[in-house]
Amino acid sequence: MQDEAASRVLVCIQCGKCTGGCPESGRTPFNIRMLVRKKQFSYTIDESIPWYCTACNACTIRCPRDVKPSEVVIDIRSTLVENGDIPLAIQKALENTFVQKNPWGKPRSKRGEWAGKLNFKVPHISETEHKRLLFLCCVHAYDPRCMVIPVNVATLLHRAGYEFGILGEEECCCGNEIRRIGELGLFEELMEENKTNFKEYGVKEIIALSPHCMNTMKNEYGDTGIKVMHYTEVLSGLIKEGALKPHKPFEKEIIYHDPCFLGKQNKIFEEPRDILKSINNTNLKEFSRSKEISLCCEGGGGRMFFEVETHYKRNSETRVEEAQSKGVEIITTACPFCVMTLEEKAVEKGLAVKELSEILMEVI
Amino acid sequence: MSYALIISEVRRGVFEERNLDSIGMAHLAGKDAFLLIPEGNYNLNNSIVNKIIKAKLEESLFLNPLIITELISKIIGTLGAPEIVIFTHSSSGIELASYLAGKMSLPIITDVSGYDRNEQIFFKSYYSDKVFGQFKKAKESPLVITVRSGSFKDHVTEKGKNAEEITVDGPSGIEERSFVEYVEEEKTGVDITKAEFLLSLGRGIGNKDEIPKFEELANLMKATISGSRPVIDKQWLPKERQVGTSGKTVKPKVYLAMGISGAFQHIAGMKDSECIIAVNKDPEAPIFQYAHYGIVADANKIRDKLKDLLQG
Amino acid sequence: MDILVFVKRVAATQEEELRLIDDGKNIDLSKIPFKMNDWDNYAVEEAVKIVEGQGGSVTAISIGSAESDEVLRRAIAMGSKDGILMETQEAIHDPALRAQAIYNFLKKEDIKFDAIFTGVQSEDDQFAATGGILAGKMDLPYASMVIGIDAIENGYFVLRRELEGGLQERIKIKAPCILSIQSGINEPRYVSIMGIRKASKVERKTFKFNDFASRGDAIIDLIKWSYPEKKGGATMLTGEMDEICKEILEILKKKGVC
Numbered sequence: 001m002q003d004e005a006a007s008r009v010l011v012c013i014q015c016g017k018c019t020g021g022c023p024e025s026g027r028t029p030f031n032i033r034m035l036v037r038k039k040q041f042s043y044t045i046d047e048s049i050p051w052y053c054t055a056c057n058a059c060t061i062r063c064p065r066d067v068k069p070s071e072v073v074i075d076i077r078s079t080l081v082e083n084g085d086i087p088l089a090i091q092k093a094l095e096n097t098f099v100q101k102n103p104w105g106k107p108r109s110k111r112g113e114w115a116g117k118l119n120f121k122v123p124h125i126s127e128t129e130h131k132r133l134l135f136l137c138c139v140h141a142y143d144p145r146c147m148v149i150p151v152n153v154a155t156l157l158h159r160a161g162y163e164f165g166i167l168g169e170e171e172c173c174c175g176n177e178i179r180r181i182g183e184l185g186l187f188e189e190l191m192e193e194n195k196t197n198f199k200e201y202g203v204k205e206i207i208a209l210s211p212h213c214m215n216t217m218k219n220e221y222g223d224t225g226i227k228v229m230h231y232t233e234v235l236s237g238l239i240k241e242g243a244l245k246p247h248k249p250f251e252k253e254i255i256y257h258d259p260c261f262l263g264k265q266n267k268i269f270e271e272p273r274d275i276l277k278s279i280n281n282t283n284l285k286e287f288s289r290s291k292e293i294s295l296c297c298e299g300g301g302g303r304m305f306f307e308v309e310t311h312y313k314r315n316s317e318t319r320v321e322e323a324q325s326k327g328v329e330i331i332t333t334a335c336p337f338c339v340m341t342l343e344e345k346a347v348e349k350g351l352a353v354k355e356l357s358e359i360l361m362e363v364i
Numbered sequence: 365m366s367y368a369l370i371i372s373e374v375r376r377g378v379f380e381e382r383n384l385d386s387i388g389m390a391h392l393a394g395k396d397a398f399l400l401i402p403e404g405n406y407n408l409n410n411s412i413v414n415k416i417i418k419a420k421l422e423e424s425l426f427l428n429p430l431i432i433t434e435l436i437s438k439i440i441g442t443l444g445a446p447e448i449v450i451f452t453h454s455s456s457g458i459e460l461a462s463y464l465a466g467k468m469s470l471p472i473i474t475d476v477s478g479y480d481r482n483e484q485i486f487f488k489s490y491y492s493d494k495v496f497g498q499f500k501k502a503k504e505s506p507l508v509i510t511v512r513s514g515s516f517k518d519h520v521t522e523k524g525k526n527a528e529e530i531t532v533d534g535p536s537g538i539e540e541r542s543f544v545e546y547v548e549e550e551k552t553g554v555d556i557t558k559a560e561f562l563l564s565l566g567r568g569i570g571n572k573d574e575i576p577k578f579e580e581l582a583n584l585m586k587a588t589i590s591g592s593r594p595v596i597d598k599q600w601l602p603k604e605r606q607v608g609t610s611g612k613t614v615k616p617k618v619y620l621a622m623g624i625s626g627a628f629q630h631i632a633g634m635k636d637s638e639c640i641i642a643v644n645k646d647p648e649a650p651i652f653q654y655a656h657y658g659i660v661a662d663a664n665k666i667r668d669k670l671k672d673l674l675q676g
Numbered sequence: 677m678d679i680l681v682f683v684k685r686v687a688a689t690q691e692e693e694l695r696l697i698d699d700g701k702n703i704d705l706s707k708i709p710f711k712m713n714d715w716d717n718y719a720v721e722e723a724v725k726i727v728e729g730q731g732g733s734v735t736a737i738s739i740g741s742a743e744s745d746e747v748l749r750r751a752i753a754m755g756s757k758d759g760i761l762m763e764t765q766e767a768i769h770d771p772a773l774r775a776q777a778i779y780n781f782l783k784k785e786d787i788k789f790d791a792i793f794t795g796v797q798s799e800d801d802q803f804a805a806t807g808g809i810l811a812g813k814m815d816l817p818y819a820s821m822v823i824g825i826d827a828i829e830n831g832y833f834v835l836r837r838e839l840e841g842g843l844q845e846r847i848k849i850k851a852p853c854i855l856s857i858q859s860g861i862n863e864p865r866y867v868s869i870m871g872i873r874k875a876s877k878v879e880r881k882t883f884k885f886n887d888f889a890s891r892g893d894a895i896i897d898l899i900k901w902s903y904p905e906k907k908g909g910a911t912m913l914t915g916e917m918d919e920i921c922k923e924i925l926e927i928l929k930k931k932g933v934c
């Protein structure tokens with residue numbers, strides 16, 4: 001994989017399209033075109049630089065020569081990881097993931113605790129008929145703020161009479177962020193552990209709550225024969241079928257933020273919007289940069305665990321300001337990372353951030 | 365005669381307060397307390413022990429494991445073997461105690477924080493106090509223990525008369541291990557991970573103008589200032605002061621959080637602090653679930669009051 | 677300089693609530709992952725740094741079950757030359773027994789070294805005693821709570837020990853000696869999974885713990901475990917502003933920080 005990246009950089013024509021779409025280039029010392037160039041000529045790269053990348057993939061989507069600059073970043077990071085030249089906060093996240101299978105080092109034995117908040121029992125995947133697995137992101141399992149998301153989605157699926165099961169404490173980090181941090185060996189271990197479970201329990205479909213997990217399981221776990229979906233795909237389908245009816249009005253001005261891993265990387269633009277449009281009296285607005293060119297919230301690529309050196313305005317703030325100028329009351333999105341990055345800035349401006357399932361729970 | 369030999373910890377002319385826990389342990393076990401101390405002017409109440417054994421040697425030699433072992437074997441030679449040898453559970457205490465136990469093949473139990481007199485069982489911490497192991501010695505022999513500071517001092521009782529004093533000659537210095545000097549920990553810039561007392565500020569303090577007033581308080585309290593991410597983002601405080609998953613992980617003795625809500629990312633960076641005190645005007649703030657002490661109040665008012673008290 | 681470093685595999689219990697079973701005779705660790713003892717991680721790093729600077733070798737030694745091989749591999753990935761496992765399926769609760777076994781092992785196998793490093797303590801039993809007992813038995817100079825090694829010259833270590841309240845003492849100690857390393861002495865390097873996989877190719881020797889000491893030689897007995905007294909949630913300080921603030925200052929004083 002490293003050799004492959006090395007050969008791809010050679011075809012770069014330095015057109016700068018990657019930089020043009022990059023949420024970090026221009027505002028920070030990071031410049032993806034220059035990084036590719038340095039890699040082309042095997043120049044030394046300042047260790048602090050590669051960590052700015054949020055793994056949004058805008059560069060890779062725009063590059064006319066298929067250089068895959070975002071993979072070049074992973075390649076550079078993986079060398080730093082092998083040499084141990086990594087920021088302490090990243091090191092902690094990796095070591096925690098190695099031991100407890102989540103980046104915060106929370107006990108694995110508590111990974112299934114969220115299910116205790118439901119007023120019905122979710123079966124273990126082995127006890128289900130359809131072998132549909134609801135898969136949580138580590139954030140859902142441990143962050144009290146985001147724990148409502150699995151609770152909501154499980155409740156909605158249950159109400160729709162849609163059978164599913166969970167892995168509980170056997171679930172382990174999907175590795176999406178770990179791969180992007182450049183710890184490829186650890187990524188493989190996590191993937192193998194999850195795949196072993198999938199195989200053992202005969203999983204046929206995966207409903208991923210986070211676009212990050214969905215992305216890696218769909219595109220990077222190899223051929224598993226499992227259909228991987230984001231939960232908004234499933235819920236929008238259930239609404240269309242009439243299994244779920246958002247009947248209460250939701251008289252709010254809302255705006256939808258496309259998560260990079262759901263939108264630009266996996267082209268799921270409409271399902272979340274369809275869900276919102278199915279709600280009465282809701283006024284759905286759009287950001288000037290939405291869908292393919294949605295502005296990254298800067299929560300991905302390890303940035304969840306690591307603060308870059310320079311001070312600059314966060315994209316989440318830019319996002320919140322635009323929402324505010326549009327007279328919006330609620331920003332909604334379908335990714336736990338986006339919820340956290342946006343909310344941090346939104347509370348300051350008096351705006352609310354709601355994960356899509358939180359809105360759905362209010363209207364169904 | 366069954367006695368407890370208490371090895372006092374003295375440092376730079378001071379008889380450390382935690383020695384009282386060693387003495388209290390001897391009293392709780394019902395043994396005569398014989399206190400070993402280097403010669404010198406130490407401030408101690410000599411009616412709480414039965415005998416004071418003054419060793420003619422310097423403090424720095426006294427705290428040397430190789431030397432104290434020799435000294436103790438000499439004492440045993442004249443006074444007979446003690447039932448128990450008690451050290452403080454401190455940097456020097458554990459070093460001296462374990463070396464002694466190895467040299468004389470004695471059983472050792474460290475970090476003792478409880479004692480059952482009837483069963484002669486010692487309680488020691490496992491897994492940072494999550495559980496306690498109950499230990500007994502398995503052979504007839506003097507036992508070496510180190511006791512946790514604060515655990516037994518309440519058992520200290522006055523004996524009603526002054527202790528008898530004897531003096532022993534101390535061994536001379538040795539080349540295998542020698543004391544060079546004391547050094548104060550280097551303070552290279554601010555390192556919030558090394559601070560014992562953090563005054564941590566959150567968005568709830570309101571605005572940047574409040575910072576200098578908190579700095580004044582920090583000076584009065586000898587605290588180091590840290591903060592949550594929004595406070596760093598707004599450049600009220602520099603980046604190296606950020607506590608949390610994307611900042612630093614801290615474990616001070618006291619973490620005084622003012623105007624911090626207690627988001628997951630913040631908690632992950634400070635939850636292992638020995639004592640967390642949280643001031644927040646919202647009684648429902650998540651930080652109260654992690655705090656040892658909570659105060660529902662305006663952070664800035666608490667700050668001003670604390671300043672008044674410390675200045676006045 | 678040839679350094680032996682003792683490393684232990686311990687349960688990662690930091691965020692767990694522990695459960696006692698069999699009437700307090702055992703702790704249920706069945707669902708808890710294991711890792712290298714934190715202090716030993718610093719000890720390995722310090723030894724490797726020394727050897728990288730002036731040559732020599734680091735050998736990691738662990739006492740424990742076959743799974744302890746995991747921490748040996750980690751130590752090798754960090755830069756140790758090789759690893760030795762003294763295998764025993766039973767937990768050893770007496771540090772004197774552990775030290776006795778090491779003593780017998782080093783003698784019988786005629787292992788040469790210039791220094792032995794241990795972590796100050798292990799996260800599970802927190803005895804902080806194995807290094808000191810071993811030093812006493814072997815008649816070697818000993819220092820614990822080592823927070824900085826300033827120089828190694830003419831067969832001496834010049835090092836700093838951490839005392840209480842921000843104070844340190846500088847001492848000189850003659851090699852061969854035993855040092856117990858305090859956490860914070862360095863920043864242990866990251867070892868990648870690839871690194872650990874490569875380390876798996878380095879040979880580790882296994883010996884039977886029982887060939888060097890038997891459990892019957894323990895000189896203290898663990899009777900059972902018990903829970904500490906339950907602490908409630910936060911104590912809320914209420915009342916007049918004045919009283920509250922006085923109480924805060926009282927707490928600060930009790931903690932010895934103000």
Ligand SMILES: Cc1cc2nc3c(=O)[nH]c(=O)nc-3n(C[C@H](O)[C@H](O)[C@H](O)COP(=O)(O)OP(=O)(O)OC[C@H]3O[C@@H](n4cnc5c(N)ncnc54)[C@H](O)[C@@H]3O)c2cc1C
Pocket residue numbers: 299303304305340341342343344347565566567568569570591592593594595606607608609610611612622623624625626627628629630633643644645646649661662663664
């Ligand atoms: C990728 C990522 C990484 C992050 N990393 C970190 C990190 O490392 N560290 C970190 O801290 N955060 C981090 N965060 C941010 C975190 O999610 C929270 O947003 C942040 O910790 C909140 O900071 P706060 O408690 O200061 O502010 P708020 O959450 O706004 O809380 C302010 C609190 O002050 C109280 N208050 C208001 N006025 C007063 C008054 N007058 N007196 C007393 N109390 C008052 C309020 O009741 C409230 O509880 C991260 C977020 C993301 C998305």
Ligand code: SF4
Pocket residue numbers: 011012013014015016017018019032033036059062063064065066067068069
């Ligand atoms: S977009 Fe592609 S070809 Fe253009 S500069 Fe970037 S990497 Fe090179």
Ligand code: SF4
Pocket residue numbers: 018021022023024025032052053054055056057058059060069070073
């Ligand atoms: S993935 Fe996104 S942040 Fe990273 S280099 Fe590409 S455009 Fe920039």
